[in-house]
Amino acid sequence: MPRPGVPDPYRTKARTEGYVARAVYKLKALDDKYHLLQAGQRVLDLGCSPGSWLQYLASRVGAGGLVVGVDVTPPAIEVAPPIHFVLGEVGGLDLDAVSAISASFDAVVSDMAPRTTGIRDVDQQRSLDLARNAWEWARKLLRPGGFFLVKVFEGPGVEALARELEAAFKVCRRVKPPGSRAASKEIYLLALNRRAEVVKVKKINIHHKDTKSTK
Numbered sequence: 001m002p003r004p005g006v007p008d009p010y011r012t013k014a015r016t017e018g019y020v021a022r023a024v025y026k027l028k029a030l031d032d033k034y035h036l037l038q039a040g041q042r043v044l045d046l047g048c049s050p051g052s053w054l055q056y057l058a059s060r061v062g063a064g065g066l067v068v069g070v071d072v073t074p075p076a077i078e079v080a081p082p083i084h085f086v087l088g089e090v091g092g093l094d095l096d097a098v099s100a101i102s103a104s105f106d107a108v109v110s111d112m113a114p115r116t117t118g119i120r121d122v123d124q125q126r127s128l129d130l131a132r133n134a135w136e137w138a139r140k141l142l143r144p145g146g147f148f149l150v151k152v153f154e155g156p157g158v159e160a161l162a163r164e165l166e167a168a169f170k171v172c173r174r175v176k177p178p179g180s181r182a183a184s185k186e187i188y189l190l191a192l193n194r195r196a197e198v199v200k201v202k203k204i205n206i207h208h209k210d211t212k213s214t215k
């Protein structure tokens, strides 16, 4: 974290490059490293305001793609295609307004953060709840092969969530992009290549009747 009075280089860069928040550089660093985004993709951005991820996502998916943001606060940027915005609380799990725009997505990203209280355990639990809410949405709306990126504060429960993602995706990594402040407990779980749901079919033993003539 920059010392008091010393300008944050990411904030200055964001202002110069026309982004509404420094958070954009976390997503951009991950995209540069893992080649996440492509033209034409449909991306769901949970906790999208003020909107720097929306700006970056729109520039990467282009006019043929789609970016749907959800937040309890409207974004501070102009909302125009390919960007759409749905006002709402992710915890309520009312998917209708989102699935009316697109029933499935190539990527679900969540930068949701709780209002911090300063009480470490409380903040961590709230962050974990938000990350789990985001996973619920991704479970319903992310297509097989798609990726899921979610912010969470390190602490109890993160390992269990990471294990669930490891089972549901081919790869799951814990990442701390350079724009994330070293002092912050936040990390991101990046889960790549969602596995197709395996439909368990119960094995039924069929006993064939003896068809031989008894004559």
Ligand SMILES: C[S@@+](CC[C@H](N)C(=O)[O-])C[C@H]1O[C@@H](n2cnc3c(N)ncnc32)[C@H](O)[C@@H]1O
Residues within 6 Å of the ligand: 020, 021, 023, 024, 046, 047, 048, 049, 050, 051, 052, 053, 054, 070, 071, 072, 073, 088, 089, 090, 091, 111, 112, 113, 114, 130
């Ligand atoms: C760190 S900001 C996201 C910054 C954003 N990625 C950007 O680039 O501008 C976190 C956002 O999560 C939102 N948020 C927190 N809890 C939420 C919830 N339960 N449902 C929807 N949005 C939520 C907040 O309103 C806030 O706008």
